[in-house]
Every structure is written in structure tokens, then in C-alpha cells.
Amino acid sequence: ALPTRVRIHEVGPRDGLQNEKTIVPTEVKAEFIRRLAAAGLDTVEATSFVHPKWVPQLADAEELLPLLEGVPARLPVLVPNRRGLDRALALGAREIAVFGSATESFARANLNRSVDESLEMFAPVVATAREAGLRVRGYLSMCFGDPWEGAVPLERTVRVSRRLLDLGCDELSLGDTIGVATPGHVTALLTALNEAGVPTDRLAVHFHDTYGQALANTLAALRHGVTTVDASAGGLGGCPYAKSATGNLATEDLVWMLDGLGIATGVDLGRLTATSVWMAGHLGRPSPSRTVRALSHQ
Numbered sequence: 001a002l003p004t005r006v007r008i009h010e011v012g013p014r015d016g017l018q019n020e021k022t023i024v025p026t027e028v029k030a031e032f033i034r035r036l037a038a039a040g041l042d043t044v045e046a047t048s049f050v051h052p053k054w055v056p057q058l059a060d061a062e063e064l065l066p067l068l069e070g071v072p073a074r075l076p077v078l079v080p081n082r083r084g085l086d087r088a089l090a091l092g093a094r095e096i097a098v099f100g101s102a103t104e105s106f107a108r109a110n111l112n113r114s115v116d117e118s119l120e121m122f123a124p125v126v127a128t129a130r131e132a133g134l135r136v137r138g139y140l141s142m143c144f145g146d147p148w149e150g151a152v153p154l155e156r157t158v159r160v161s162r163r164l165l166d167l168g169c170d171e172l173s174l175g176d177t178i179g180v181a182t183p184g185h186v187t188a189l190l191t192a193l194n195e196a197g198v199p200t201d202r203l204a205v206h207f208h209d210t211y212g213q214a215l216a217n218t219l220a221a222l223r224h225g226v227t228t229v230d231a232s233a234g235g236l237g238g239c240p241y242a243k244s245a246t247g248n249l250a251t252e253d254l255v256w257m258l259d260g261l262g263i264a265t266g267v268d269l270g271r272l273t274a275t276s277v278w279m280a281g282h283l284g285r286p287s288p289s290r291t292v293r294a295l296s297h298q
């Protein structure tokens, strides 16, 4: 059976813009986020409090957050360490995400740490954030395959998932960072997680569309009972520290499928598409989303 409602966790302003060559002006980012919320997205990941040299595209986090006061959406931000948490708390962030890796290669490339060292770095961040009443999401990257290590064994992903949840994350988002997953693999991982004691209602899925499998993978996850799906408006995105990653599942493609299945999202597809067309203008390239192209005759 399929769920009757899906919560979309919009990641365009963060996962999308972090990988664009163009550095988008802060006011344009704020307008992007306001438009996404106005299109009905109730969770919009706004930015990252990471080292500005690692992700210069999001170095304006301090300037951006104050422009978002009054936006009617949850606005989680990425935080890798204590320094990032302090910056986020100083700006009144209410929701954060830490981001780990199932593989050693990507932990090194993305966090300059081993898997164990990155979990040690997150532990006090999650504890402090929760004490301050914040909601904490954990991301796990390379859950299916890794550009350096190839296929990732289920048991490895399950083991690191358990450790991230045990730190106190409210929710765990399973990242197919380079978009190599296929639906059978998704079902196998979700089943293995359940067998290891992880309930499906604490899981979200985060697919990149490199091989065109993101929607099929999403449907497999919905059939398994997942109700939180990450997507990026217009299909923006990738990851600067994983070369073979392309954009996320496009939010428009997701909403088109869910509308067709009669699954509620609260999102107005027309307003969302108009937002992605507007953003594509700022980025100087058309949206890679098939649905955006079809609806806007781009």
C-alpha cells in the first residue's frame, strides 16, 4: 500500500546551490526560499554552516538567515561540527542536520575525517542541539555506492545508520549521493534497516538522479512505508566532494508522480515550476527536470 500523504524535504537552496558554479546573490537565495514556501513546501533546507572555503556557494549563511524571518516553513541548516552549531544557534536556527558517510573515502573527502572521527565530531553537536530544543536530522551519504569504493555492502550502511540514530538524530535521511541505486537495492536496504531495529517512520530517502532511477527508487521506498522524501526544485544539485554526483530528484518530477497517485503533498506544481524557471534564469541554464521542461515549454 502507498501512503496518503508525503512530506517533501526541499533541498534545492542547499544541495542544489552548493554545487552550482554561479554564486547566487544572497537576496536571490532568500527570494528562492520564499517562493518555495509559497508554493507549499513546508520544509526548505536553507543553507550550510560549513567551512566557507569548502563550500563558497553557501558562505553567506550569516547574511541569508536574517532575510528569512517570517517565512512559513521549517528551515533546517547543515552543521558539521561545534563551530557550525554555534554559528547556527547565534542566528536562531531551529533545526539542524549533521551529515555522515557510510564509506571511509567519502568521509575523508567531505569531512576530512574517518567515519569514526566524524561520528565523534557529531556526538556533542547532536547532544547540544537537542538540549537546546532543536530538531536534528542525520544524513548518511553513500548508502548504496561510492565513486571510490564501488558498491557499498548493506551491513555497512546499516551499521553507520544505527550509530547516527543512536547519537540522537530524530530522523535519518538515506543518501544515494551519486545516484547509483536501483529499486531492488532500496527495498533491500530498508528491509535490512528494519531487521536491525530501525523503524521506517524515522527514515527519509535522498536520491540523486544520475542514472534516471530517482523516481523509481522513490516509489520503492513509498511502497515500503517511507513518507519523507528529499527533492530539489528544478533538479538542481549534486555534491562538490563527489564528482559523479548530479542533481537531486527534481521536486517537480516527484510532485507530478505523487499528484498522479493521489498522494497529498500540499505543493502547488504550477507555482513551483514557475519558481524553478525563474531560478534557471538566474543560473543561466535550463532546468534539467523533465516536468519543468514539459510544463514550461523550456
Ligand code: HMG
Residues within 6 Å of the ligand: 015, 018, 048, 049, 050, 051, 052, 054, 055, 078, 080, 081, 083, 084, 085, 087, 099, 110, 111, 112, 139, 140, 141, 142, 175, 176, 177, 178, 206, 238, 239, 240, 241
Ligand atoms: P577541517 O579543515 O578538518 O576543519 O574541515 P578543522 O576542524 O580542522 O578546522 C580548521 C579551520 O576551519 C579552523 O579555523 C576552524 O575554526 C574552521 P582556524 O582555527 O584554522 O582559523 N572551521 C569552520 N569555520 C566555519 N564554519 C565551520 C567550521 N569548522 C571549522 N563549521 C569541516 C572540517 C567539517 C569543517 C570541513 O570538512 C567542511 O566544512 N566540510 C563540509 C563539506 C560540505 O558541506 N559538503 C556538502 C554537504 S554533504 C552533501 O551534500 C551530501 C548530502 O546531500 C546527502 C547525500 O547526497 O548523500 C547531505
Ligand code: MG
Residues within 6 Å of the ligand: 015, 175, 177, 206, 238, 239, 248
Ligand atoms: Mg545530496
